[in-house]
Amino acid sequence: MPCTLLRYTDNHTAHWGVQFGTSIAPLCDGDLSTGQMLTDYWDQIWSLKPSQASVPLERVRLLAPVTTNQQFICQGVNYRSHVKESGLNLSNFPFNTLFTKASSCITAADAPVVRPRHVQLLDYEIELGIVLRRDLPSGTTVNANNLGEWLAGVTIVNDLSARDVQLPQGQFYKGKSYRGFGPVGPKLVLLTREEWARWPELHMRLSVNGQRRQDGYCREMIHAPAATLTELASMHDVNAGDLIATGTPAGCAARAPGPLAMFVLRYLVSEATKWRLFINKGLSNPAYLRPGDRLSLTIRTDDGAIDLGEQTTRIEAA
Template identity: 75%
Template structure:
């Protein structure tokens, strides 16, 4: 059975715990186990040895923190779902490569934390994503086989890749447009999977709603560049460490949409690059799907039979 690892704050201390229903079993760990990488690489057995009779803390009595600590890398995949490629006005055939970028780890926040829309941002968008968290360091040149994900990955979590489209797209800066503080809700927990359960990742069903209305609804099996291939490519590029987070892309349903063919023709042939983006931002301000102060986002990922359940994020949007 999956096991949910939580990072908690009870007002006097921060600690790791294993969830058993509505009660938590705190883990007795040395002070050096404060980070996600440390607990996963050094105390894996302690997590799985926790017992239900050790669950002495009520979940309602603690505040949940993001299960990925801010010292870890926040690596992302873009245009990785066929439906999102299509709604962006693109073709899957034009993306034979894996689009990789990073978000600042300082944007990581708890699953129920309020997100403040910066004063210079008007086009704030949401992206539900499946997050993969490394169990151990990934040595350079490693080839990860699809049936050996459990050797490298600890578990899965929910990520909302919040994005300032009026920064990201006109300026061509993914990092800047996606890295404002609070733009990375992660959690509520890190769901650790046993080896046979990793085969079920394509069955994970993602749903995101804004103010109770579903905006995104898709299965993770729609991914173009899948976890094993992505981990192998990352190992050929850079150091990837235990506890690092890989967000695997989002499906259709975002607020940002591609213009129609006629509009694209006009923009391409009759407007300057600067004019094109001014028109994009102006039109976006009248799009009711972009997030506004007072909106509430809910995001959940689970298999349809409920055997693997990553919980639910509940995020409120506030003005600066």
């Protein structure tokens, strides 16, 4: 069965431990990186027993289970439903769209997120985060059968995005990397090799102020984890503890205009006018996040056998 790895703080000291019910079995003190934990303590993590759970969960504050010195790699337009709502043609995107977020944007699952003063169109994206178990050597080929050899576990990621920066400026990194724009956790759920076969069954749900906005299954991914890892291994170094956010389903605040409006914007107005109209239209869209909004994100199999917990984020004004 899955093993739930937590990173937490107690009296201002960072710890790692394994959750058993409402208690934690401590692993070690010190602020070890996610990669160090998975590399040096892998066998200990799995050997802990419920009888060793001595720390009440209610007495600690959970931290993001991915530390900020790890790579934060993302996949874009990786769900057909999101491609459609973005006004894009899937045939124009036969490739895996990869980009990065600054790891400094990683924050705890329940930490408040400050919307920068100049950002008016703040959007949400629930994503399945997959975390590397070990370094991925150049030229590695990963398939569905050996996925568990290379991946440690799964976690919830919210790829918060300033659409009025990302889209008009054409800068994914800049629009998605402000501090706090990467809530991760609350748990890193480690899976056995057999359980990795169930990743397509993971059900993602995101609500804002109690209203369901996103609801989809991971099986809708266009480029699955094994193919993505294989491609990454052909490009650059990917290491133990690194995080890959695998894309989002439909339901984001940003939506493409209708066909007629798209034609006008594409062929009959200047770039500056197009983006000015986009921002002005977005200001009247109540789906964009505003100070005071509260988000709830969950990812789990429908039978509850694999449950990544719940993210609870509050948006605050700068």
